[in-house]
Amino acid sequence: MNIAIASGKGGTGKTTFAIAFFLANQERSRLLDCDVEEPNVHLFLKGKVVKEEKVTLLMPEIDNSLCTNCGKCVTACQFNALALAGKAGVIIFTELCHSCGGCALACPEGAIKEIDTEVGSISTTLVGDSSELTTGLLNIGHSAAPAVIIAVKKNKPIKEVAHRIVDSPAGTSCSFVASVSKSDYVILVTEPTPFGLHDLALAIEGIRELKLPFGVVVNRISSPDNLATAFCKKNDIPVLLQIEESRLVAETYSRGGTLLDALPHLKQDLRDLLDRLSGVI
Numbered sequence: 001m002n003i004a005i006a007s008g009k010g011g012t013g014k015t016t017f018a019i020a021f022f023l024a025n026q027e028r029s030r031l032l033d034c035d036v037e038e039p040n041v042h043l044f045l046k047g048k049v050v051k052e053e054k055v056t057l058l059m060p061e062i063d064n065s066l067c068t069n070c071g072k073c074v075t076a077c078q079f080n081a082l083a084l085a086g087k088a089g090v091i092i093f094t095e096l097c098h099s100c101g102g103c104a105l106a107c108p109e110g111a112i113k114e115i116d117t118e119v120g121s122i123s124t125t126l127v128g129d130s131s132e133l134t135t136g137l138l139n140i141g142h143s144a145a146p147a148v149i150i151a152v153k154k155n156k157p158i159k160e161v162a163h164r165i166v167d168s169p170a171g172t173s174c175s176f177v178a179s180v181s182k183s184d185y186v187i188l189v190t191e192p193t194p195f196g197l198h199d200l201a202l203a204i205e206g207i208r209e210l211k212l213p214f215g216v217v218v219n220r221i222s223s224p225d226n227l228a229t230a231f232c233k234k235n236d237i238p239v240l241l242q243i244e245e246s247r248l249v250a251e252t253y254s255r256g257g258t259l260l261d262a263l264p265h266l267k268q269d270l271r272d273l274l275d276r277l278s279g280v281i
Contacts, residue, residue, distance in 0.1 A: 001162065001163045001164070001184045001185070001277070001278060001281055002163075002164045002166065002182065002183045002184045002185075003021075003163060003164070003165050003166065003183065003184065003185050003186075003187060003274075003277065004166040004168050004179060004180040004183040004185075004186045004187070005017060005018040005021065005165065005166065005167050005168060005186075005187050005189060006168040006170075006176060006179065006180055006186055006187070006188055006189070006203060006207075007168075007170050007188060007189045007190060007199070007200075007203065008170070008171070008172060008188070008190065008196070008198075008199025008200045008201070008202050008203035008204075009170055009171070009195060009196060009199035010170035010171070011170075011191075012170075012189045012190050012191045012196060012219055013189055013191070013219040013220065013243070013259075014167070014168070014170060014189040015035070015040065015041060015167055016219075016249075016253065016258070016259050017187075017189050017217060017219065017243075017259065018031065018041070018165060018167040019031070019041060019044050019045065019167075019258050019259065020258055020259035020260050020266060020270060021165055021187075021270050021273070021274070022045075022131075022133075022165050023045075023258060023260055023267075024260065024266070024267045024268075024270035024271050024274075025163065025165075025270065025271060025274050026127070026128060026131045027131070028161055028162045028163055028274075029131070029161055029162070029163040029164065029165050029274075030131070030132045030133075030134070030157055030161050030163070030164050030165070031045070031127075031131075031132070031133050031134070031165050031167065032133075032134045032135075032136075032152055032153065032155075032164060032165065032166045032167065033133065033134070033135040033136065033152075033167050034136055034149045034152050034153070034166050034167060034168055034169065034175075034178075034179040035167055035168065035169040035170070036120060036136035036137055036138040036145050036148045036149055036152070036169070036175070037138050037145055037169065037175070039135050039136065039137055041133060041135065041167055042125060042133065042135055043256065044256060044257075044258055045125070045127045045133050046127070047125040047126050047127040047128070047133065048125065048126050049123050049124070049125050050124055050125070050126050050158070051123065051124040051158070052121060052122070052123045052124075053121065053122050053155075054118050054120075054121055054122075055118070055119055055120040055121060055122060055136070055147065055148050055151045056116040056117060056118050056119065057097075057099040057116075057117055057119050057144055057147055058099050058101065058114035058115065058116060058117070059092070059094050059097050059099060059114065059115060059116075059117040060073075060082070060092055060097065060103050060104060060112045060113070060114055061092075061112070061113055061114070061115050062089070062090055062092065062111055062112055063111045063112075063113070064089060064111075066109045066110060066111035067089060067090060067107075067109065067111040068109055068111075069084060069089055069090065070108065070109075071084045071090075072106045072107060072108060073090060073103035073104075073106050073107050073112060074090065074103075075106070076102045076103055076105070076106035077102060077103055078100075078102070079096050079097065079098050079100075080093070080096055081093045081094070081095075081096035081097040081098070081103075082103055094117060094142075095141050095142055095143055096143060097144075098144070099114075099144070099147070101114060118139065119138065119139055119142045119144045119147060119148065120136060120137055120138045120139050120142070120144070120147075120148035120151070121136075121137050121139075122134060122135065122136055122137075122148075122151060122152055122155050123135050123137070124155070124157075124158065126158075130158075130159055132157055132158060132159065132161075134152055134155050134157075135152075136148045136149060136151065136152035145169070145174070145175045145178075146174050146175055146177075146178035149169075149175060149178040149179050150178055153166070153179075163274065163278075166179055166180070166183065168180055171199075172199075172202050172203055172205075172206045176203075176206065177206065177210070180207065180210065180212065181210065183212055184213070184281045185212070185213050185214065185215070185277050185280070185281055186207050186212050186213070186214040186215075187214070187215060187216075187217055187240060188200060188203050188204065188207070188214055188215070188216050188217070189216075189217045189219055190216060190217070190218055190219065190228050191218070191219050191220050191228070192218060192220070192221055192222075192226035192227045192228040192229070193227065194227065196227075196228060197227050197228055197231055200216070200228065200231070201231075204235075204237070213280070213281070214237075215237070215238040215239070215240040216228065216232050216237055216238065216239050216240060217239075217240050217241045217242075217243065218232075218239060218241075218242045218243070219243045220243065220244075220245040221242050221243065221244055221245060222244075222245050224242060229242065240273055240276075241269060241270075241273060243259075243263075243266070244263075246262060246263065248262045248263075249262040249263065
């Protein structure tokens with residue numbers, strides 16, 4: 001079962017929740033850090049890196065001896081990754097390239113070939129005795145975050161487990177879509193603030209467009225009756241769990257601890273949550 005942990009905005013406690021959810025179900029789950037532009041799960045889950053590999057994409061390379069500077073490749077590119085610069089010929093901005101291959105198809109002279117270019121990496125870390133953390137990291141200067149996310153999700157585990165938990169990037173951009181796509185269930189983590197509610201609504205709109213089942217975890221509540229739970233109740237959205245606001249959680253987090261270190265009683269709630277989701281799916 002694939003469960004994506006997502007949020008409309010950063011700072012809601014999405015990664016904190018994802019780590020706790022994984023630790024509570026460690027013997028039956030695997031955690032994927034798909035926040036590839038700034039992965040930080042490894043800072044809280046110490047272990048031994050046992051596997052590393054590169055993520056590559058096909059990028060265009062121009063043979064200037066064949067190129068006639070007709071500009072058809074530039075016109076074909078929908079991402080402005082190529083530009084016709086007079087006597088300098090065609091310039092390629094690999095940071096903007098989406099590896100669609102359109103420029104090579106459009107070239108009437110066959111002057112463009114595609115070559116493997118490294119855009120990121122994947123590492124597998126053993127946490128504890130055998131639990132796995134898979135981390136994706138996008139290379140600086142590249143915009144191909146979705147490609148690295150897809151590679152992380154396709155990465156074969158060392159040991160098969162029943163559940164795969166995906167820590168998604170915050171927001172509702174292409175990276176969010178790549179991360180939650182084909183999930184069996186999406187858990188949206190929010191906070192009971194006007195900003196949290198605004199961005200939760202955006203995330204819900206995106207999830208519904210993808211036709212994925214979802215529920216909400218409300219973090220840092222001071223009262224069971226709050227903006228987020230009222231919104232979910234009004235719109236018939238399941239509230240899966242509410243986590244109380246606690247200074248102890250912030251202090252523990254700042255020392256590199258986890259949510260379960262601060263609130264160990266949540267472990268059974270998180271195990272029960274996974275069982276409930278398994279039943280729903």
